[in-house]
Amino acid sequence: MTASATGGAVPSTAVEPGREGRPVAETGRRADPDYVSWPVRLGWSARALSLAANIIILGYFSLYATDTLGMNPALLGTLMLASKLFDGLTDLVAGWMIDRTHTRWGRARPYEFAMLGLWISIWALFSIPAGLPLGAKAALLFVLYTLVNSVFATLAHANQTLYTALAFPTRVAIGRVSAFSGMFISVGVVVISVIIPQGLAWAGKDPGRWSTFILALAVPMAVLGMMRFVFVKESVVQSADTAEKVTFREIFAALRDNKWIWIIFVLGVLQNLLLNVGAAAYYFRYIVGDIGLQSWISLASLLVIPAVMAIPPLMKRFKLSSIIIAGQLVCVLGNCVLFLAGTNIVLLLIGSLIIGVGTLPLSYMIGILIIDCATYNEWRGHRRLESVMGAVQSFSAKIGTGLGLAAAGAFLGAFGYDGGLDAQPDSAVFAIRALFTWIPALIALLMVVTLRFYKLEDLLPQINQDLAERRAAQGIAAGPAADGGPANSADTPTDKP
Template sequence: SPAPTRARKKALTRSDPDYVSFGTKMAWSARALSMAANVMVLGYFSLYVTDTLGLSPALLGTLLLASKVVDGFTDLIAGWLIDRTRTRFGRARPYELAMLGMWVSIWALFSIPAGASTGLKAALVLLLYTMVNSVFATLANTNQTLYTALAFPSRVAIGKVSAFAGLVISLGAIIISVIIPVGLEWAGKDPGRWSTFILFLAVPMAVLGMMRFLFVKEVNTTPDDEAEKVTFPEIFATLRDNPWIWVIFVITILQNLLLNVGAGAYYFRYIVGNLGLQSLTAVVGLVAVPAVLLIPPLMKRFKLTTIMVAGQLLCAAASMIFYVAGANIPLLVLGSLVNAVGVLPLSYMIGILIIDCATYNEWKGHRRLESIMGAVQSAAAKIGQGVGLAAAGAFLAAFAYDGTLDAQPDTAVFAIRGLFTWVPAIIALLMALGLHLYKLEDHLPQINEELAARRAAAETAGAADPA
């Protein structure tokens, strides 16, 4: 009968070692969407500081670089802390609570009194931006790799979850990226409206940010679970012996430099003439959403890094479309579509490369240290963010940008166009080169085979010597 047949199919599905339930995928993706929303909101941070608070781009760049000095310490400390954690909720899962602190700090960051003195505004920008990125986002990002390894059974399962999360994030991010420009067009340069609008976003995003903590348990074990707590000498030795995590380090710096050096908000406000129209380019991302589901099947035929290289080449092509578009909305929409497809592989699958680095650590005789690997990538992301925002601020200041003006001089318009077009194209090409040089994937079959043999030998030895 049909019912038993469906039941057998369901049983077979659940017995699949790569199976992940729909509810688990949704909870995992909800938190990922919350983090993506954080990145999108901070994409308008420079515009807020220069145009609403009235600080100069050069001062903003200096403040952000100062914040990144703190980041250089907090990422490593966060990785060390998470790899030493043992609680009834698990090792990485408790740090999901940082999502609440992150969204409270984001709202406070966009609620700085515009009437305060320049010194006070600068101090609050530095303090709150550091709280968002160096404390709360650091903990939330650093626990990602270990939490992923402990929550899902295999590389294929992680790929499936990442693809599903990419689908949810893409759909959700499109909605958010439509809402944000429209809301900020309403806010204009009014500080009270900025605060109100960011609160409107922060509350639901904080709720979504807690979904993993509430519904996704740590179900796997790793060789590090029962080991003595990790020490800093062990961390430094592992980082010294793993060249591949440093390739990812450089790629991640470039990735976040690309995300933060761009001037999309400035471009639509001063060149297109309407910040709200930026939402149109976000809508076309809907067409690209199904492409993320093609990545796991493509991984069976191509190396993941090859897929990522192709994506970066598409991003470079999109930047060239933007270059010739000017204020032409159809061309801007076309470029956005190409870019939306291009960013998918690296954005949603880089976590797999980081877990591969942990596997390499184990093969080299070290602890896996998933959290430390995640901390390295998180530190790189912060460096890329800081350098990108600082460089963009310095670049705009050098070309006479003035956020208090309703129309910018020709020199500032030139700078905005450069940050929106050819600068991202160059960065995307550098990322493609870095991914081409990442060769760990070529060695993974042999590494996994040798590790399986070692584990089998260890189990046999343990069975022979029960004492």
Template sequence: MLVWQSRGVSYTVATLILGFLTIYCTDTLHMPAAIVGTILMVSKLFDGAIDLIGGYVVDRTNTRWGRGRPYEWCIIGVWLFTWLMYSTPESFALPVKVGWIFVMYTMVNSLFNTFLNCGNLVYMVRAFPRKEDYTAINTWGGTLLMIPAVAFNIAFPTLMAKFATSPQGWSSLVGMFALPLAVIGILRFVFIKEVTDADVQTHGEKTSFHDVLRVLRHNGYIYIVAFSTFVFNVITNMGVQVYYFKHVVGDLSAMSALMAAMIVGIPLAFLYPAIIRRTSTTKLMIGFLFISCIGYGINWFAYDNVPMLIAGGVLASIGSSPIAMVVALLIIDCADYNEWKGMPRMEGTLSAINSFAAKIGSGLGAGLLGVLLGLAHYDTANDTQTVPQSGLDMIRLLYTLVPLVMFALVAVILCFYKLDREIAVIRADNETRRKAVEAEMVQEEQSQTDQPQTPQTVQQTEPDEPTPVKEHDHE
């Protein structure tokens, strides 16, 4: 469990650092907020298209290391290009800064994060044979990820105030995280192998593009999952929190206090498996989203009252955390549904669809922040930190009522996800079919072995007949 989450720790911190990109561009590089938002949105639109290709490539991968495992090396690229992005030379003219940020941001998300996300579930279902392991990995394991995330959110605002006062300071600050976390991120590849074959029913046949189209047409459940991921990433990647505490509250250290308070919500994640067993994954998500909406409502009335903001922020975080932690279980359900319907499981493609939604959501969130702040006349391009009332009102709206309405909509959409009511029957049918296919394959091998051969038959077939190869003996 600990080793498996090592890459998750690295990836989580890298994602959190990307959440500070907008304020780095506007307040340190002095780029107009509207331009920054446009860069991020354009990059994400390009990125989303690449995701579907990435899932197709992963589903067709067959190497000596496995199918999803080789893509773990992409975590090195994530950290390298993240550091380069936060090392933009101050001397660059505005068009060059725009190009530099666009290229670095696109490399991180369109290339490296794409293959990490598409390969993750493919790797997991082949590294852990038992279905019951998946819930533990994505709930208790996700809880382990919350600890470094909270620690980062506590420490980073303070470190940012100390070091990130210049472009060179930002480069040094991100570099301090990049090197050790890149090493931590590759541990999973080193110590955990793919040990099982999840493609017995299809006899290891490679996925075709026609299979991708079949999934897109016949598995509507993945779109509900993708929508939940989309909204979650719009909100969490908007990056408005640091603006709120800097300009509305007027104290970034209060943001660190909020992050420290969020620790109280971590133990609740240990209850997720029990809740899922008694109800379902979607009911867990819907119930907690209601808590999140209450938290954002408290934030609206709090304004700059720090104790109220901490209470509202903790509830908002607790309520939205199941989306991040258990959505992978819904994707596995969708893969089981594919298998039940006679299609390839295609975890890579399903993950790509979900990753596509995440990328578009995060890009839209970051892009909307920049565009809407620009429309509200928030502008530090001339090295001024004065924010007009229209800018403060926009920041407050994006931090409170907008996420409240969007998470309420997600709760409503999740009510249409019916697959978790049928998943036990689906998995039982799949297991029966797998055993039947395996027995048939064994019987065929035995019949070929027991078949008598004349010397003439041996002479004719021996040079051309290949040795039978099982799916897990990779070419």
């Protein structure tokens, strides 16, 4: 028996309602729907690492734009916020488009080709000629930044939830691949986070060197980005697969009736606000005095990687939202350590490691909460709309990123930051320290408060039982019992409604 993360002990062969798999000819562990092969784990994780690398390198774009292109930080923040607001339109359109897709490759899988366009656009974004007039630079920056985020990153994110639901038949399988991806991505992210500051130290403020370095990074990342398409097929059949194509009226009805996805939306805004309001690169360049030292802090993050493997076992005893809340409180502690650190590398290392542990649950498991929202849609009588649910979360990420970049730019500009100076005035140093330490701590506390309103997990055992009974009555689910059946309070006491 395995304990379902949605509540209750269920047979290891259980398949969740609405996600019945094709008949499996294999015997042994390959016939177990919880089993995930190594090629699938590696292919899934390689693409995730490529997308994570995109986020990491975009985190340095503000530094590139202010110090290399000579952009005013407040103007830069405004341009990126405007781009992110435009993303709101493309996210819902992308979700609608993916949920209507039916091809010989599958429904979500064809959109993996967006990863190629993503990395080509990123290289172009970091290759804007520094000698262009300010207006031309601003226009080109806006167009390329919008292309990266509103088109290619949007498609790459919007297909994630549906692809997950169609590739893995149970939450246990999703938890397993997510935990492995967490390990794989954490190692890869550390390697990339070590390489990037060293490359940027080499590039300095020279635009040609920036372009060369980003190209050297973009080529292997584009290859990794296509690994999921190669190794992971859609193997789960949903009843919705054969239904009529989804309409905007159905989308709006589901969004209207699902309050839980809007809590996830707020959580996503805050998460990405926190990620983008920070000023680590500025902190190491102007306060520590060497941006290359950021590499060693990143290398030490390898120490926190094993912690991600503790999440699936914890999900058997605690609600995922409670695990995420605990993680955010750990992040607050880590930011307090950073506040006290100053230029002390040991304290900077300790604070960063604490934050690294705290961010793991939300970073790698939020997709499970989104799939739960799709299950809630079905329970309410709507289409599951995994891609639309994923698009809402993706939109929240864009809004949070835009707000974070705009707020950071405005904050730095208001306190006298000048990218042309080798040393910043005391007022700008104060702003950099605030963005690096106590402002992220306040945002983490807001995330804790937000998650206190998320109660869907308490309802899931009954929801899954109702769906299983409904499908059995309709003759749809004639196969194995539904994951999340009658709860065994000895297994998951925190998940009982």
